[in-house]
Structures are given as C-alpha cells and as structure tokens.
Amino acid sequence: MPAPNQAALDFLLTRRSRPAKTLAAPGPDRTALEPILTAGLRVPDHGKLEPWRLMVLEGAALARLAQLAADLGEASGKPPEQTAKGVSQFSESPLCVAVVAVPRPTDKVPAWEQELSAGCVCLSLVNAALAAGWGACWLTGWPAYDAAFLTGLGLGPGERIAGFVHIGTETVAPPERPRPDLSATVAWVSE
Ligand SMILES: Cc1cc2nc3c(=O)[nH]c(=O)nc-3n(C[C@H](O)[C@H](O)[C@H](O)COP(=O)(O)O)c2cc1C
Numbered sequence: 001m002p003a004p005n006q007a008a009l010d011f012l013l014t015r016r017s018r019p020a021k022t023l024a025a026p027g028p029d030r031t032a033l034e035p036i037l038t039a040g041l042r043v044p045d046h047g048k049l050e051p052w053r054l055m056v057l058e059g060a061a062l063a064r065l066a067q068l069a070a071d072l073g074e075a076s077g078k079p080p081e082q083t084a085k086g087v088s089q090f091s092e093s094p095l096c097v098a099v100v101a102v103p104r105p106t107d108k109v110p111a112w113e114q115e116l117s118a119g120c121v122c123l124s125l126v127n128a129a130l131a132a133g134w135g136a137c138w139l140t141g142w143p144a145y146d147a148a149f150l151t152g153l154g155l156g157p158g159e160r161i162a163g164f165v166h167i168g169t170e171t172v173a174p175p176e177r178p179r180p181d182l183s184a185t186v187a188w189v190s191e
Helices: 005-016 030-041 060-075 080-091 111-131 147-153
Strands: 050-056 096-101 134-137 158-170
Touching: 005 111, 030 050, 030 111, 030 147, 030 158, 050 111, 060 080, 060 134, 096 111, 111 134, 111 158
Parallel strands: none
Antiparallel strands: 050 096, 096 158, 134 158
C-alpha cells in the first residue's frame, strides 16, 4: 500500500481561497514570495513549453492599474459598481501575481493544453500561498478581458490573462462553500 503524505492530502481536502476583500497588507516580501512562485510554476506542462509568464504587481504598480481600470471603466460607460469592482481588485490588493498565458508556436501541443497549464499555475500559486500561511484568491474580472487594460499591463499579441492571484495577510477564514457531490460528478467506468 502507498505511504500517504497525510498532511498534504488533508491540506488539499480542506483548502479554500480567501476572498480578496479579506486580504490585508502586508503581502509576502520577495524572500517569502519566491518559494510560492517556485511551487506555483511546478505544474504539468505538455512539451515543457512554459506557456506562461508571471508579473508580480505591488505598490505603485497596483495603484497605477487601479487608476487605469477607473479611467477605462468610465470611458467605456461601465456601470459605476462594475468599474469599482475592477478598480478595487487592484487598489485593495496587498500583492498580485498576474499569470499571463503565453501561447508557444508549435503544432505538437494544442493552444488549449498550454492554457490549461497556465490555469494550473494559478491554482498552484493559490495553494502554495495558502500552504505558506497567507490568504490568497484567483480572480479575473473585466480587466482581464479589456484590451486597453491588457496593453497598459504590458501584454503582447496573443497573450491572455489566466488569472490575477492576490496574496495577503489573512484576516478571516470564509465559511465553507458547497463542494461538488462526487456521486453527481464522477462516473465509475470499469468496462
Ligand atoms: C478562472 C477563474 C476566474 C475567477 N474569477 C473570479 C472573479 O473575477 N471574481 C470572483 O469573485 N471569483 C472569481 N473566481 C472564483 C474564486 O477564485 C473563488 O475564490 C473560488 O471560487 C473559491 O474557491 P475555493 O474556495 O474552492 O478556492 C474565479 C475562479 C476561476 C477558476
């Protein structure tokens, strides 16, 4: 029988994101963040293409992006509450890791699989931050799909946001949310 890593399994069985609005400063400094980033990039990657890159956003960069979201939201006539949601994602974040999906030109690995790997990076970053004792969550929101915002963030042609992973000091653990019912989600196929 296999020897389980019970602590890791228990973590995976109980892990849950911390809502962005419950994350407070300080976020992790560089020394604390590097093992989280290292774990975050330790993901399945078909063809070893590394079809992603990370941007660690903090301080004035977050304020600049919040202002950009405010300007773009107003300019495009978004409902104020929608604009505010895009702004607060950055103005209230202690630290944000933008996970950028970077499609590598190859006919060996479909773009879909490369994007799946970028998604894995987002979850791994959240889990590594939680395991390191921080609060963390994976967001997107309208800024992740706004061409002018993405240009302002420095994304190039073909690059997409897989997620904005916010990391900070946990202030409150959220109540558990309903989790999938295995019997409704899993099919046991033995023939
Ligand atoms: C691709 C993706 C994008 C998401 N974007 C948002 C978002 O913009 N706003 C939000 O409140 N939650 C968003 N979520 C959900 C959060 O990550 C949320 O915290 C999560 O569903 C809670 O899950 P957990 O407790 O199982 O980690 C997103 C999730 C994924 C996978």
